[in-house]
Amino acid sequence: MSFISYLVNGISLGSVYAIIALGYTMVYGIAKMLNFAHGDVIMIGGYVTFMIMSTMGLSPWLGIVAAVVVCTLLGVVIEKIAYKPLRGASPLAVLITAIGVSYFLQNIALLIFGANTKSFTSVVSIPDLVLADGQLTISGETIVTIIASVIIMIAMTLFIKKTKTGRAMNAVSEDKGAAQLMGINVNKTISITFAIGSGLAAIAGILLVSSYPALTPYTGAMPGIKAFVAAVFGGIGSVPGAMIGGILLGVIENLSKAYISSQLADAIVFAVLIIVLLVKPTGILGKEIREKV
Amino acid sequence: MKKKIGMNKSTYNNMITLGIVVAAYIIIQILISTGSVSSLMEGLLVPLCVYVILAISLNLTVGILGELSLGHAGFMCVGAFASAFFSRLTEDLITATYLRFLIALIIGAVCAAIFGIIIAVPVLRLKGDYLAITTLAFGEIIKNVVNVMYVGKDSTGIHFSMKNAMDLNLKEGGDVIIKGAQGITGTPTDSNFTIGIILVLVTMIVVMNIIKSSTGRAITSIRDNRIAAESIGINITKYKVITFAISAAFAGVAGVLYSHNLSTLTATPKNFGYNMSILILVFVVLGGMGNIRGSMIAAIVLTLIPEYLRFMQDYRMLHKRKGAE
Numbered sequence: 001m002s003f004i005s006y007l008v009n010g011i012s013l014g015s016v017y018a019i020i021a022l023g024y025t026m027v028y029g030i031a032k033m034l035n036f037a038h039g040d041v042i043m044i045g046g047y048v049t050f051m052i053m054s055t056m057g058l059s060p061w062l063g064i065v066a067a068v069v070v071c072t073l074l075g076v077v078i079e080k081i082a083y084k085p086l087r088g089a090s091p092l093a094v095l096i097t098a099i100g101v102s103y104f105l106q107n108i109a110l111l112i113f114g115a116n117t118k119s120f121t122s123v124v125s126i127p128d129l130v131l132a133d134g135q136l137t138i139s140g141e142t143i144v145t146i147i148a149s150v151i152i153m154i155a156m157t158l159f160i161k162k163t164k165t166g167r168a169m170n171a172v173s174e175d176k177g178a179a180q181l182m183g184i185n186v187n188k189t190i191s192i193t194f195a196i197g198s199g200l201a202a203i204a205g206i207l208l209v210s211s212y213p214a215l216t217p218y219t220g221a222m223p224g225i226k227a228f229v230a231a232v233f234g235g236i237g238s239v240p241g242a243m244i245g246g247i248l249l250g251v252i253e254n255l256s257k258a259y260i261s262s263q264l265a266d267a268i269v270f271a272v273l274i275i276v277l278l279v280k281p282t283g284i285l286g287k288e289i290r291e292k293v
Numbered sequence: 294m295k296k297k298i299g300m301n302k303s304t305y306n307n308m309i310t311l312g313i314v315v316a317a318y319i320i321i322q323i324l325i326s327t328g329s330v331s332s333l334m335e336g337l338l339v340p341l342c343v344y345v346i347l348a349i350s351l352n353l354t355v356g357i358l359g360e361l362s363l364g365h366a367g368f369m370c371v372g373a374f375a376s377a378f379f380s381r382l383t384e385d386l387i388t389a390t391y392l393r394f395l396i397a398l399i400i401g402a403v404c405a406a407i408f409g410i411i412i413a414v415p416v417l418r419l420k421g422d423y424l425a426i427t428t429l430a431f432g433e434i435i436k437n438v439v440n441v442m443y444v445g446k447d448s449t450g451i452h453f454s455m456k457n458a459m460d461l462n463l464k465e466g467g468d469v470i471i472k473g474a475q476g477i478t479g480t481p482t483d484s485n486f487t488i489g490i491i492l493v494l495v496t497m498i499v500v501m502n503i504i505k506s507s508t509g510r511a512i513t514s515i516r517d518n519r520i521a522a523e524s525i526g527i528n529i530t531k532y533k534v535i536t537f538a539i540s541a542a543f544a545g546v547a548g549v550l551y552s553h554n555l556s557t558l559t560a561t562p563k564n565f566g567y568n569m570s571i572l573i574l575v576f577v578v579l580g581g582m583g584n585i586r587g588s589m590i591a592a593i594v595l596t597l598i599p600e601y602l603r604f605m606q607d608y609r610m611l612h613k614r615k616g617a618e
Contacts, residue, residue, distance in 0.1 A: 028422075034422060034425075091421075092355075092361065092578055092582070093578070095361075096574070096575055096578050096579075099571050099575070225429070225567065228426065229426060229430065232422070232423060232426045236422065236423075261441065261455075263437065263440060263441045263474075264437060264438070264441055264455075266433060266437050267433065267434040267437035267438055270430035270431070270433050270434050270437075271430075271434060273426070273427070273430050274415065274427055274430055274431070277419060277423055277426075277427055278415050278418065281418050281419050281420075281423060282423070283423075
């Protein structure tokens with residue numbers, strides 16, 4: 001029974017990673033850049049909901065909507081101010097800028113909200129699910145997280161496959177130049193990608209701090225890195241890969257926390273990543289790119 | 294035929310860089326002796342040397358080899374812990390401070406280099422962002438493992454455990470040297486600013502000479518065009534492993550300097566985590582890829598700016614973003 005409980009919690013944590021990794025992987029697919037600031041958008045989302053709910057005392061739904069709106073705008077603004085001028089610059093310059101944006105967001109949060117840990121009130125009001133005569137308890141947060149992530153994953157897959165904008169994203173990530181020649185507005189598509197990625201990050205942030213209620217300016221950093229690992233794990237640039245990678249990562253992390261060592265859990269997650277990459281250097285679902293001489 | 298006498302441009306440039314370091318050392322020593330250096334600044338001198346060595350050694354991997362490594366702090370961690378362990382172990386046996394520090398230095402560098410090779414061999418298959426995340430992962434693994442490691446010594450020898458200090462089963466009079474998350478305490482503070490500057494100079498001379506040697510030319514050719522380099526018979530695997538090993542060895546040297554500057558050594562996300570690796574990368578990129586002098590200046594400037602901006606403390610990290618753009 002305890003195994004099932006660890007597994008379910010792992011899937012829940014993995015779902016959060018998967019949602020964050022979706023944003024990472026979509027941005028990578030289109031802009032070919034690692035958006036290191038993605039993790040900090042999660043934290044901003046958490047703080048916005050916290051402000052609305054605890055400071056202003058308004059309803060959680062309003063908090064969620066506000067967080068999604070703020071983070072979506074934030075994503076677009078970051079892209080416009082920081083990344084757009086660097087399009088075509090060396091990948092390393094873009095990476096460093098992304099790290100700079102990450103520090104910037106962390107310190108802005110530090111300035112506005114202070115360094116104290118804020119205890120986040122969960123947005124979930126569903127009671128815990130008790131199964132098998134009380135031997136197995138699944139918290140409301142876990143259920144909501146898993147359901148929300150399933151909905152998001154289905155919606156994202158449909159969005160990318162069926163809608164015009166989604167297909168434009170695919171086209172831009174395959175070949176920017178050719179997409180432009182076909183009449184796709186590349187700049188707009190990139191902005192939309194950032195907007196969607198950041199909106200997803202806001203939801204992930206709320207789900208994360210609902211389950212793990214300590215909110216500090218650095219809350220987003222480690223989940224951000226883990227989600228990045230998940231995206232690479234599944235094959236960066238691949239949307240189903242991000243989902244698989246995220247969930248696997250969460251399950252591995254939680255099971256190793258439970259059965260091996262809680263302090264070594266991170267090390268085990270990273271070790272699994274290395275092993276996967278050694279066997280399959282482009283991740284689980286990553287595309288093999290042939291090198292032309 | 295007229296023989297070319299004198300130094301070529303790169304030698305001249307390197308001499309200037311070394312000259313700057315020596316001049317800076319002399320000026321600072323004079324300032325210290327006249328008492329015009331605040332104790333805060335004096336405490337920063339050795340960390341500055343540590344950062345300069347780290348930046349120069351990472352420049353070898355990132356600037357000269359052209360591979361993005363985000364695990365540099367991990368190598369520093371290995372060097373710091375290996376050397377601090379040795380110094381604590383032999384504190385009573387070897388009383389000559391400089392001899393003990395020299396041996397600790399070699400141990401730290403060699404251990405870090407071994408880890409560099411261990412990491413380089415598997416990651417050779419990977420490229421770009423995949424390599425970056427793998428090196429980051431290795432760095433985090435090193436930090437995490439160090440945090441659960443317990444090593445102690447008693448009359449029967451050295452004991453090792455991954456659980457807790459009780460698990461070591463030490464005899465009476467035994468001494469726990471590495472205490473998991475509490476790290477190593479009571480390391481003899483053998484390093485000082487003079488040693489730091491000497492190590493900076495050694496690092497510079499070695500890296501500069503590697504760049505100028507045939508090895509360095511082979512490494513640069515791999516960076517500029519891997520396929521072309523391979524087709525003219527350059528053994529890519531060999532040179533990549535060599536670069537990783539040397540780069541790691543000097544990160545280890547920086548770690549030795551770091552650990553012997555403070556008496557307490559713990560592996561926290563702040564000093565050996567990926568944030569540190571990224572900070573070193575920022576030094577390298579800001580200073581200019583492949584530019585030794587640039588790395589040095591960037592490391593010094595970016596370490597000093599936050600200190601001088603303490604009066605507007607809340608904003609002190611905000612400038613970094615501007616620097617990156």
